[in-house]
Amino acid sequence: MMKIPPYLKKGDLIGVTCASSKMELYQAEYAAKVLESWGFRVHLGITVGTSFHNFSAPDELRLEELQDMLDDPEIKAILFGRGGYGMICLLDQLNFHKFKKHPKWICGYSDVTALHSHLHQKVGVASLHSLMCSGITRVTEEDAYVQSLRDALEGKRYRYEFESHELNRKGTARGQLVGGNLTLLASLSGSESQIDTKGKILFLEDIGEYRYSVDRLMYNLKRAGYLEDLAGLIIGTFTEAKDTETPFGQTEFEIIENIVKDYDYPVCYNFPVGHQHENYALKIGFHHELKVSNKECYLKELKK
DSSP states (O other), rough: OBOOOOOOOOOEEEEESSSSSSOOOHHHHHHHHHHHTEEEEEEEEETOOOOBTTTTSOHHHHHHHHHHHHHTTTTTEEESSOOOOOOOHHEEEOOHHHHHHHHEEEEOOGHHHHHHHHIIIIIIEEEEOOOOOOOEEEEEEEETTHHHHHHTTOOOOOOOEEETTTTOOOOEEEEEEEEEHHHHHTTTTTTTTTTOOSSSSEEEEEEEOOOOHHHHHHHHHHHHHTTTSSSHHHHHHHOOOOOSSSSSOHHHHHHHHHHHHTSSSOOSSOOSSSSSOOOEEEEEEEEEEEEEEOSSSSEOOOOO
16 A cells, blocks of 8 residues: 655645755755745755765765655655756665655655655655756746646645647556656666556656667566556657667657557657656656547546
8 A cells, every 4th residue: 555645734844955966056045945935944955056076965975864854754845956866876775664654755856766666666655756946947936837846745636638649549547657767767677676567557758868778778668577567658758869870760759659569558648747847746656547539638646
């Protein structure tokens, strides 16, 4: 049974940490002001605005701060500053004993996919695939994607509509929602953090990958069993796509269509989740309904 962390109310404390790559302090400070305008209190960790090569800080310091925030009963949600790389270095050293007794919302995407997957598969706690501090900017402060983070934290159910795509495979699916960054999910193959996707709705997104690499990563997921027995598949955006001097010959969506052509579950493409402005908050571990048709395409959070 998946545990659901308590939803936030005014006055609750959100911890901000950079458990992976570094980010500028001013970005986190601006995001903190937005969170405070929603009625929450914000604690910026010591890894915010610091630098250690590509990381925000050495492994030991990033681990200590994340562990402290997981254990601190006053902190009701942890919002990551940004992704990048570094979560996998910490994952096996984290202790979830206190967290399981008093779960809180873990919010982020990209590199945070490793933590989301581990929480779902090994800890049994729902989490929030959402934008991070780096995505809360002056451009997006009042838009639907930033608002989706607030709504999710406050416990509002969502129904996201999206445009039809020519490669969509029609159908309706119901199941737990899981997934995240394609590269991270592939890197977890064969580990204890690999998600059991049977009967679930899987979503995928990525950034900056060569097309041949997307093909290889999708074959990894197929061979590892991620794509078998799904209820449905959601393909988000693949931004900053790259190709070799000799073109691969397929777009990212065409590559994925080819990999999943032998399955019969519904598939939708270009759902607004990923490394761009249009990045809806998604509750991992919650049951959802996915509908893909010519007239109507939506992803809806279901009641418990």
